[in-house]
Amino acid sequence: MKKNFLYIKNFHLSVVGFFLFFLSFLTFNYVTYFNNLVINRMTSVVNVIDNKLDNYHSTIDDLFNKNISDCSKSMIFFRKLRVSNPDIQSINIIKDDAIVCSSYPYIIGYKNRIENDTNIDLLMSDFLVPNKFILIIKKTKNKYSIVISVRDLTFTNLVKLSEGDLNFNINTDKFRVNSNGVDISNKTPDSILVHSDLYPFSISTNIPIYVYTKNFLQDKLEVLIVILFFMIVYLAFYFKFRNCINTTFLMENGLLNNEFIPFAQPIVNEKGIISGFEILIRWKRNNNIIYPSDFISIAEKNGMIIPITLSLFKSVYEMCVEYDSLIPKNTHLSINICPDHLSNSNSEGLIKVCKLFSVFNNINLVLEVTEGQVIEFDGIVEAVDTLKGYGVKFAMDDFGTGFSTIENIKKLKADIIKIDKQFIDLIKDEKSETAFVDNIIDLSKRLGVSIIAEGVETKEQEKYLLENNVEYLQGYLYSKPIPLNNLLDSYY
Known part of the structure; x- marks a missing residue:
């Protein structure tokens, strides 16, 4: 049984481990997939910006092919360019580090602010859009430099359209600007960057966990539903059998x-004299007594009922050996067994322990077959006959409940019928509904078997049963169940 428990425990650990591994694998793959998706979006933005910058450079090349020394003619062309390219904010011609011609005439003569030969840069505007970034495209030929400034919205709007629920940022060597055109150069650098292969800029972003989670739930909803379904089924299975699994482990330790x-609880005859006693198992764990109703059903399901009952037989036998000389003749000693004890696979152990009791001349061993399981007679006839050969008697326990039938009494060759307490409780006064009890009493007489009434608690019940010729009585009226050694000390 311990191996079975370990197998079950390992199975649960394996299932949990598999789900964790699968979820981790799915999460890792989705993070990689989503990162690639974002990078592809950023790459698309970079490509579009590259194309725009290519167009601006082509525009500058066209200007160099014209007579740029004549500012009046150049300004006419500037105006046409700005009409056809509304993204262009200004066009400037620089010579000897000064603006010599511009689409904005009032800045002619101002000193050039672009101090290096970089062909693209972000600058803070002083004149046209104060405290706003403008994109500068510069190209130099001979003594002249042509500088085109482009509105920040041209690129920030493009970035904003592509970023979705993320924040895409534009980076150059000097500045980092978000999609609102705000300088964020002093912020922590982003973890994901896509650089342009043609120009000195990049698009960057960070992906917060909530974005991964949101998109994961949207994209993998069907998979998550399937996983959730199997997890619910598994957890239902686990919680249903958890107590059984844990109790199995505790039972194994309890046996060790x-x-x-x-x-034991005394059984008295019609004269009120103790004629025997029924053995009732208790689980003493950590100085606490656990009653059969809390563990017997679990023990029957997990198979522990067999070794527990055999262990009980051995304990009772050892005490009977100690008190053998004091126990009166014809003492009735009954012990509960379930039908599984009589099956071909388990009967050998039961026969072995019952055979031990054959050495006692003063004890009549009775096996009370409980009614919680269907009795498969095809597999128990041989065991019943063997036990009968050792002088063992059989009783149908809790008759009238469970799977008990008259046919079972005949096939089991039962010697005794025990009336369950729930029927004895119906005996309260002269008007009580005692028809079922009366029928069992009448049946026992017809079948020629003895009868024991369990759960007798009042004098009225005792009187009624004795008047109806019930031979043996058992219940709190006479004694509560007490440890067997205490009972033997008290009565013998």
């Missing part, structure tokens, strides 16, 4: 530590 101990 002899935590399952025999209690």
